Amino acid sequence: MTNLVNSVRLIGNVGRTPEVKEFGAGRKKASMSLATSEKRRQENGEYTTHTEWHNLICWGKQAEVVERFVKKGSRLVIEGKLTHRDYTASNGQKRYITEILVQEITFFDGRKPEGEATVNAEANTTPAKSDETENNLPF
Numbered sequence: 001m002t003n004l005v006n007s008v009r010l011i012g013n014v015g016r017t018p019e020v021k022e023f024g025a026g027r028k029k030a031s032m033s034l035a036t037s038e039k040r041r042q043e044n045g046e047y048t049t050h051t052e053w054h055n056l057i058c059w060g061k062q063a064e065v066v067e068r069f070v071k072k073g074s075r076l077v078i079e080g081k082l083t084h085r086d087y088t089a090s091n092g093q094k095r096y097i098t099e100i101l102v103q104e105i106t107f108f109d110g111r112k113p114e115g116e117a118t119v120n121a122e123a124n125t126t127p128a129k130s131d132e133t134e135n136n137l138p139f
Contacts, residue, residue, distance in 0.1 A: 008100050010078050011077045011108075012036040014070055014075075015032070018032035019031045028063035029059055030067060032056050032058075033056070034076065035054075055099040056078060056100050056102050057101050058102045074107065078104065083098070
């Protein structure tokens with residue numbers, strides 16, 4: 001049997017300033033939304049833009065990079081894996097959430113975070129890899 005891969009790659013714009021929470025021992029989690037858009041041709045020949053919103057989660061040092069350098073409107077390429085979870089809301093209704101656990105971020109707005117990540121000079125991008133693995137996430 002072959003291994004199946006859960007892999008997501010998105011290019012888009014950050015929809016809101018990332019929300020960063022700190023847990024014990026300085027451990028951080030950053031949450032943000034990313035908008036991806038595509039043009040679609042309608043039956044009448046006109047084009048419309050369709051936008052999808054994605055919930056992103058970053059942990060550890062990657063969350064620190066997000067906290068320092070990512071803001072609303074930042075253009076990013078992210079790679080990660082799709083995760084699903086559920087919870088019961090205060091009204092007793094079960095809610096479902098789909099998120100992307102980010103494993104790598106590349107900045108496309110020309111900023112170079114000094115000392116935080118390696119700069120890829122060819123593409124004028126800055127990758128920031130996660131220091132987290134599936135086995136040591138706190139949820």
